Amino acid sequence: MTRHLFMQELRELNQNVIRMGSLLEKSINDVIVALEKLDASLATEIIKNDDAIDDLEHQIERECIAMIAKQQPLATDLRKVTSIMKIVTDVERIADHCADISEYIIVLTKQSNVIAPKNLKEMVNVMKSMVIETIDSFVEVDGAKANQVIAKDDIVDNYFASISNELTEIMQGNKEAIPACVSYLMIIKYLERMADHATNIAEWIEYIITGTMIEGN
């Protein structure tokens, strides 16, 4: 009976994590559009929507703590609940960074000589695929998919380095473009951090499945 109730609550908890993942996916899709079109009103909307993700994070944390207190889960179940507590922190941080990037998008709409770095779109797409695959690997409890996410982190790091060089060259060639390039430098830093957080989540999914913590990050 207790076990039955626990499984019921765990399913509801999972659903809330998946709901949080869906909200995050929407934010990421929106931020990609806002970044490409430099759409200040969409960026403002993303910042507003961040509150719902924050609220859901706190709700899930409270649910986790209540479940541990009431049901006193052991072994795999406890591992799952404590991992979810960690995962939602990273999900929330990725969403935070969508809002952080949106603030720079709004700044960019007011700046002149805005030249988007060549590989920005590719960098965004790899990061996005990492987040989506992380959510999928959570839903499907798929360790192989989680490992794919971890492997992709280097690709994002390489994009960060090459775009950072590109922006340095643009600034050296065009003084007027410097303020906008600084905005893009911050944006690619956030993109790189988002990929790091996706990697953290993938490592927690590995932990749920295997019981072994991956060192790193």
Add this chain to the structure above:
Amino acid sequence: MTRHLFMQELRELNQNVIRMGSLLEKSINDVIVALEKLDASLATEIIKNDDAIDDLEHQIERECIAMIAKQQPLATDLRKVTSIMKIVTDVERIADHCADISEYIIVLTKQSNVIAPKNLKEMVNVMKSMVIETIDSFVEVDGAKANQVIAKDDIVDNYFASISNELTEIMQGNKEAIPACVSYLMIIKYLERMADHATNIAEWIEYIITGTMIEGN
């Protein structure tokens, strides 16, 4: 008896968090010196020392999970253990950022036309005081001190904005200084994130004391 054992384990857990805090304090002190003197060998040492903090984070996480499983704590005790699980993540991220900054310090030692931003030292000092006060407020279970930390976050954000403007001006006035300024831009971004993580920890300390989660971050 179980309660007695739990209190014993909680004291040990607290000691490990404090140990982690001491290692972090050392990293921050070192990074301040390395940043001021642009000392590549000290920066290399900071990067190496980061492993010990990572290991301690995983050890504390395992201890928290084991304590929850074995002792099945309730109410305040459970809140304390789950909060520690969250706190160590932020402590580890701050330490990570010490290592991230150290990598940029090494880059700076190879760059020319390196001009340190005027208020960098002040920004570092405010961030450092936030981290130290956070650790203190944990040790002393001092909610007022935790609130002071939260209030300081805006000061660091303001430094970030003003130094970012200063670096933009330096770049506009001296093309040769651009690569080094990009390194400093990344460094101040990490400093700002470190202050954010200190704020997160302070909010968890508030939660341990009051049972109420502060919205934000």
